[in-house]
Amino acid sequence: MRLPRTAHTDRPWRIHEITRDFTVEDVWAMPTPGGPGDLHLLVEQMAEGLAREGEVKGEGRVGRLLFAIRWKLGALLGWDEPGSGVGGRIPSLRDRLPADLRDSPRGPDLGSSPFTSVFLLDDEWAAEMGNKTVHGVLHIGWVPDGSGGHRGQMTVLVKPNGLLGAVYMAGIKPFRYLGVYPALLRTIGREWQARAAGRGAR
Numbered sequence: 034m035r036l037p038r039t040a041h042t043d044r045p046w047r048i049h050e051i052t053r054d055f056t057v058e059d060v061w062a063m064p065t066p067g068g069p070g071d072l073h074l075l076v077e078q079m080a081e082g083l084a085r086e087g088e089v090k091g092e093g094r095v096g097r098l099l100f101a102i103r104w105k106l107g108a109l110l111g112w113d114e115p116g117s118g119v120g121g122r123i124p125s126l127r128d129r130l131p132a133d134l135r136d137s138p139r140g141p142d143l144g145s146s147p148f149t150s151v152f153l154l155d156d157e158w159a160a161e162m163g164n165k166t167v168h169g170v171l172h173i174g175w176v177p178d179g180s181g182g183h184r185g186q187m188t189v190l191v192k193p194n195g196l197l198g199a200v201y202m203a204g205i206k207p208f209r210y211l212g213v214y215p216a217l218l219r220t221i222g223r224e225w226q227a228r229a230a231g232r233g234a235r
Contacts, residue, residue, distance in 0.1 A: 035214075036060040041172070041188040047152070048159050048172050048190075051129040055170060055190040058202070061214055063173075063185030064222030067229075072175035075185050076141060076158045078224055079173065084144030119149060123163035126151045126170065167202065168192040187218075 038057045042049075065075050119125050127135070130152060140150025140158055147162040148171060156175045163169065170190040178184045193199045 034062045036062055036186070040186065041174070044174065044176070046157050046172070046174060047134060047154065048157060048170070050131060050134075051126050051151075052170060052190050055168075055192045057188060058191045059187075059189040059214065061187045061218060063187050063218060065185040065225045066178060066182050067184065069175075069183055070155070071183065072156055072158065072173070072185070074228070075173060075175070075225070076153065078228060079221070080141035080143055080150075082221075082224070083146040083148055084142065119161055119163040119168070123168045125149070126159070126161050166194055166197055168194070185221075 038060055040062075041057050041060045063075070067074065127139075134152045134154075138153045140153035140160065143149060143160065147164070148160040149162070151159040151161050151170070153159075158173045160171045161169065162171075168191070170188075172188040172190060174186040174188070175183055176186045191202060193202055
C-alpha cells in the first residue's frame with residue numbers, strides 16, 4: 034500500500050540527517066508482519082535478493098519488460114557507465130555520516146547490484162545507488178503496524194542529476210506506480226511469508 038510522504042518525514046529516522054537535499058519520492062507499507070526486533074530478517078532477505086539478481090528486476094511479464102527496457106536504455110545512453118555512480122561522479126552518503134553512524138554496522142554486502150549499504154540500525158537500513166540520472170536511496174524502516182505488531186516501510190529518496198534526472202524521474206513515474214512497486218512488494222511479501230513459515234517449523 035502506498036503511503037503519504039509524511040509516513041517517512043514525520044518519523045525520527047537518522048536518514049534525515051544525511052538526505053536534506055534529497056526528495057522523498059515514494060513511501061510504501063511492506064507486507065512483512067513481524068516482531069519489534071525483526072528488521073534484520075527483512076534486511077537479510079532483501080540483501081540476498083539484490084546480491085543474487087545482480088541488478089534490480091521486475092516480477093511478471095510487464096515488470097520484467099519495464100526493467101529490461103530501463104537497462105537497455107541505460108546501456109545505449111551510457112547512464113550506468115563505470116565512474117558515473119557512487120564513489121565516482123557521486124560522493125557516497127557515508128561521507129556525510131555523523132561519527133556514531135559511521136562507527137555503527139554498515140549493513141550487508143549487496144554483491145554486484147547497483148546498491149551499496151550506507152548504515153544499519155535496529156529500526157532502519159539505508160542503501161544507495163547512483164548513475165548519470167539520479168542519486169537514489171532505498172530506506173527500509175521498521176514501524177508499528179497499529180495492531181500490536183511491526184512491519185517494514187520502504188521509502189525511495191532521490192536527488193536527480195539536473196534536467197536529465199528530472200525528466201527521467203517524471204518519465205518513469207507511472208510505470209513505478211502501476212507495475213514496478215506493486216510487483217516488487219508482492220514478491221517481498223511472498224518470500225517473507227515463506228521464510229516465516231520456515232522459521233516457525235524449526
